[in-house]
Structures are given as structure tokens and as C-alpha cells.
Amino acid sequence: MRTIDLAIAIGGAAGQGIATPGNILARILVRRGLHVNVYDAYQSIIRGGHIFLTLRTSDEPVLSHGDKLDVLITLNQDTMDRHLKLMGPGSAVLYNADKIKPGQPAPGVQLCPFSVKELAPNVRGDLVQNTLALAALLRLVGVEFQILGDIIAHQFRAKGEAVIAENVGVARAGYDHADKHFKPFPVPLPDTGKPLAFLDGNTALAMGGAAAGVKFYCAYPMSPSSGVLHWMAAHGRKLGIMVRQVEDELGVINMAVGAAHAGTRAMCATSGGGFALMTEALGAAAMMEIPVVCINVQRAGPATGVPTKTEQGDLWQALGAGQGDYPRIIVAPTCIEECFHVVPQLFNLVDRFQCPGIILSDLLLSEGRFSIDPAELDFDVKIDRGNVIGLNGSNGHANGTYKRYEITPDGISPRAIPGTEGYVHVVATDEHDEDGVLISDEFTNPLKRQAMHEKRMRKMEGVLELLDPPELYGPADADVTLIGWGSTRGVIREAMGQLAAEGISANNLQVKWLVPLHAREILDVVGKAKRTIIVENNYSGQFARYLRSETSIVADGHVRKYDGEPFMPHHIVEGVKKVLAGTAKQFVPTHEIMV
């Protein structure tokens, strides 16, 4: 039973230090066993502009950042002017009254002013208002002061007792001020006694790579994928992972391919623009039959697009990455847990089938921060390198008889690692024969070309058998089936709850494995659905078009969003109601929060 559902927003300019109170708050909450979901709306500037962080917490899992705000912390006048109107009855607004004028709130909104000059007259620096606001907030939500004091002491441990004492003193003043002047929320935040872990999707992807045995990671910085690089760089030496920042994404993917061919598990991450540069080499990996994993953390495109905003706009880019037909595996994790789990799974698949694997994440999932049950992060994962020769030294056999691209019933040929005695061979991006010799070297041979092409593509049949098909979530006989892919799972499922409260039963088919696609299983489910609506974060209905091409399914309606901001649950609810009422075939919500 959900007893707590509280959303706290912190807004200000870039450089005002919004991340720190956000992280401290999240830490405090997950240590009490509360679930959190954090979404940070920001811009591509280092100082200035507007940053708006939403942290939602509950004693039950939090599926999205939600529809409403309970607390607004404004660090500048702009935030107050933009967002006071979002606040409804029962909510509270915290602000430094020295600098910020509140405007006219809606009835029932508690204005909570504090004065930095009065509460911390002798402390310098702009971050004081953050500490005061955070401390006051904790009083409002019924968290005891000691926890904040401990965290501040830990955070400033390198700066000495005097600095710690000063900062704890500031926090105390804010806490006591709130105690005296503000009305607390009716239900204090409980402590469930089961602490949770807290991480973003990029960290989960990186840790999934580490668990899978990635030994070579390289990247070119690109928002919103750089978090994977930062995690790898911070942990590489300790974990024995080589991490390289490369001159461009062409270099990134080709370096990863080289490292993978030499026998390591190699991974890289980028966003759409970098992925565009990588596409030829993904085809090369497939042609040479080298397993490599590439993460595309999607952001709003095309071109430079909106670098700090989310979108599910690269599906067709991934489907069509590079010239010609080639085997590839594409997966879109649908939640934070899957960001971790899909990486070792995908590595086992690409090792076994000797082809590239693509992970489609997006800004919402990769830079969103979530609580997670620590038991989900089990590093003891299954590792399967497939049919590989020579990783553990050479047996010296097969001198002269080895064929790297031997034609086999399942299309998988034994893969010898360079350096292995007796298995010398050449891999080529030109079409080649079983022994690796280019078929165009003297005379091309259509029959050999056809046989080799079929051998490679045949591998995909084996992949599908190993993957779990998507499962229908919710009542089987629902009025409407909401179909989504990747990161929209949480918000769709929250919308299902809201629809149920309005008497509309909905279920959800969320697709994770995109290539190969479980066309038959999806047809089975959709065949039984009363109505179908596809929900996705792009303009053209990329998944709707893909699903139609693979299954002939034409959905009854569509809910799409392509303004850079993620769906809020009520956007989907509104769209579903319009489609079911027959007033719209396609619904595009208007985002209410100007960030």
C-alpha cells in the first residue's frame, strides 16, 4: 500500500549547485529504503540558463517522475516565475527571501521563505541557500536532522573540522527555522529498514559491461552517453579495464573492433551523431564476424538536435546502420534493472553469433537516476564466449586446414583469436570465401558470395530462439493494449493505473529485443487485443512503422511526443482517452513545464 508519494523539484541556473542537494536528498531517501526517480531537465550550457530537477519518492516503486509537484525549491527568481503556477493545494515553496519575490501562489500553497542573511550571516558563498533549503525541506518531510549532519560531515571530511562545523551549523539553522515557521507534511517519510541502491542508467550500463568482462572501453565524449565513459574512466584501473578517449567516433568503433578481434570483450557508447559515424564499422564487424557492443544513448535529433533532451528517434538509424544487409542484435532496455542485465546478456549473444550488438538507451533512462534493489546488481553473471579457439593459449592443431568462415548449418564458424599458432588467417571487410580469401581478388564468384551472405544472415535465426519474447503486463482482457519500447515502460505502466482509476482497463506490451523481433509472439498478443495504441517518444512513429513492416500490425491509435521532454503519465492518459473516444487517431501532448 502506497502511503507516500512525494515529488520535490529544485530549480535554478546551471552552476548554482543543484545536483548536490539533489544527490544528498536521494541518498537520504534510499538509505531509508524509499524508492526514488530523478529526472533532471537541463540545457547545453555550463553556467546560466535553467535547470529543473524533479525527485519523486515513495515507499513503493516509482515508475516515472510523475504529474504533480509537492515541494518547489527555487534557487533563483526565474525558477519562481516559471514554476510557481505548477504548485497546487498542500504543496510548499522554499526560497531565499533576500533575493526572490514569490508572486501570487494558488490557494493552499504554503510559501516557505527563509533569509540567508539572517540564518547564516557570517557564511560566504552562494551554496548556503542550497544547504538551508535542503535542511528546511528535511524538516518539512519529517526526516531527523542527524542524518543530514552526518552526510555534511562526510562530504566535507577533507576540508577539516572548522568547515564541517560551519556547514552543519548552517544546516541546523535552516532545520530549526523550518521547525518554527513552516507546517510539515502530514505523513513523515518512513524508514522501511531495507536500504536501496541509487544510480543512473549510464552507471548501470557501465557496470553491466564490467560484469560481462569488458576489458576494453573507448569513447568520444557525447551527451548523454558520457556518463558511461566517466564511470569506466573512474573504475578502469581498479577493475583491469582499459579505457581510451579516442579522436572521433570512427576511431572509437574501429578501435573497439580491433580489440574485440584480438580477443577482448570491447564496448563503446555514444549518442545519435556519433552513432552515425560508426555505422560503416558496425557493418565491418558483421562482415569480419567480430563481436562488439555499441551503446547509443538517444537524444533529440536530427543533427546536433537538442543535446540535453530525450527522444526515441534513432530506431531506424540502428535498424539501417550501414550499407547492405548484415546480422545485428538490437536491444532497448526498458528500466534501470535491464540497463545492467542486458549488457552481459548481449555480450554472450554477440560472442556466440559473432556479430555486432547495439543497445538503444535514451537520455531519460541513461541520465535518469533511480533506486534499485541491490540484489538486482548481481555481478556473478553467466559468461559464454561461444565457439572460440585460442583464448587460453594455442593447441597448435589445424595447421593449414582451418577455415575462419567455414560454412555451417547454423552459420557459426569457429573463431580463432590472432596469436594462436596453427590458425593463421585473414579477416576481411571485402566479401570472402570460407578461408578468408577475397572473392574479388581474381574473379568474383556469385555462388560463393551468395553462400557466404546466407551463412552470415542465417545466424539470426539462432538468436531469436535464445531470447525471451515480450510479455503482456496487466489484465489480459483489457480495453486497450498500450504498446511501447525501451524507456517508456515506467510511465506507460503508471498511466495504466490512472486509467484504471477512471474505469478504463489497459495492459502493456513493452518490447525490449528489437532485432531479432518476436513477430509471431507479438502477433499472438495483439491479435487478442481489443484496441491497440503505440506510445513512443518520436515524431514519425518509428516503432509503429517497424512493427507494421515486420508484423503487418496497424495500431488503432498513437501517442507521440517529440518536444525533447519525456512523457508524464497524464499525457498518455489523455491520449488514450482521446483515441478510445474516437476524437483523435494520433495524440501529441503539450508539455506544461517550460524547461
Next chain:
Amino acid sequence: MTLATPSAPGADVPRGVPVRVPITVKDLKGKAEPDWCPGCGDFGVLAALKQAIADLGLYPHEVLVVSGIGCSSNLPGYINTYGMHTLHGRALAVATGAALANHEMKVVVTGGDGDGYGIGGNHFLHTMRRNVDLTYIVMDNQIYGLTTGQTSPTSIKGMKTKSTPNGNVENPINPIPLAIAAGATYVARGYTGQMKHLAELIKGGIMHKGFALIDAFSPCVTFNKENTHDFFKQRTYRLEERGHDPHDFHAAMEQAYTWGEEIPIGLFWERTDLPSLDQLEPVLQEGGPLARRPLGLTPEQGQALLKELM
């Protein structure tokens, strides 16, 4: 795996130490016959590379030859070592990954001037500054051959090609000073008409710990009517015969800019005081090649990672 020393038959080898049977140039013959035009300079590079490998006593499985795309990039198919025939312009990036994943392997990169100095120019620059332990042999014919004769980054000014029918107006790249300035630690130029000299330069490059560039004049007999064998025969002189000191930066730069009636070949520049990337990389300091290390994390490592998130 250390660099092998060829053991002469009947040499006095202690009991229990496996004798390495020396390989010959013949053992290095690849599966395919070269499809280069008769008289192509690339034959000279292939012969010189085989000679260098045989002379060094390396075994076929100890060498990885990586190429891009172009006439000269077909080379890996013609030599019996591990090979990767990759994408146009990307050989150095692929080779860097392979060399770092198995730093005990000898990695040689072969390609042409378009592949390396044109489409692959960015990788060329950065591979040199990183001083990756690679031997890069550029078969420089100053023309695009496989695409039937267009101007290249090293085509001389005024040269008429299919893409510059009125003469090339652009200045060519001079790879030698570029490489010296960019941080390559072994910079040489050979000429395929002097195969043994070229083989010695390649040997030096393979033995050199760090990035070695060997730009090899490799005349295109079909499409380049200006930079022909006659052209180079008349002009080339060997640096070592003129007392050049490859450890003298200013002398190296002066020679590097020499181009005209006389064109130098040989070793321009070498320095051995700079560590290569694998020597600088902390992860490679112990534990052998990355490729052969066990995968996954220990329970302790997993616990430590989890603790960071709590």
C-alpha cells in the same frame, strides 16, 4: 611471447628449451596471389615485409598485418600472418585496438597514401601522438589507383589526373615532417626499387618500441606518369650515406623538407626515450595481454561497486 631469436640448425641449445625452427620468406607466402598490376611498386613492399619478418625470426602467428582499403591494402591477403583487411581509412584505429588488446603481438599496418593521409588522416595524427607500438608502412604512389586515377593527398602540384584534368592546384602533404612533429618516434622513407634497403627500414620499425612510419615510394605504373621508377631512380639518395644523424631533430627536419632534384630515403628520425602507449597504460603493467585475462569481477569487486551506490 618475446621477440624470437632465430636458432641456426644444430646450434647449441640447452635441453628442454624448444628449438625455434627459423622461417623463410617462402613460409610467408599468403593464400592469394597478388592482383597488383605487373611492375607495381607494392610487390617491393610485400617482398621487403616478408624479408623483414623472416630476418627477425618472427612466426606467422606472432604477427598481425592490418590494412585499410585500396590497391596496397590488399596486402594482408598475400602474406601468411594473421591479417585484417578493414575499412577505408580505419586501419590505424583497428590496429591500435588490436595492439592494446594483445600487446605481445607484433602489429604491422599497411596501406596507401589516400587511405592513410586522406580519409584516415585524423587517425594518423592521433596514433602518432599516442606513440602506439605499431609499424605503419604507407605505399605512397601519389595517386588513387583502385578508383582508376584521381588526385591523392600526396599528388604533386600541377599533376593531371582524372579529378584534376587541368592540373592539381593543391599542395601535397609531406608525411615526413608531419610525422616528426606529430610525435612519431621512428620516421623513415623507403623506395620499393631498393627492396633490401626498405626491408632494413621495416625491420628497424618492427624492432622499434613505439610508432614507426615507413613511407615507401611505390610507383603506380598505370596511373601516375610523373612519379615513376625513373623519377625516383634519378633522385633518391640514402641518408645514411650522407652521414645523417637520425637523433638530430633539426637535421631530420631539414632532410624531411628536401624535395627536388634530390630526394632522401632512409631513417630521418628516431627517438627511443619515449615510452609507447602500452608502456604508459597502467592496466597493462601486469597480468599479460588483456585478451587472455579472465573475464568478470570478483565478489569483492562487486561488493565494492555496490557500496558506492548505497
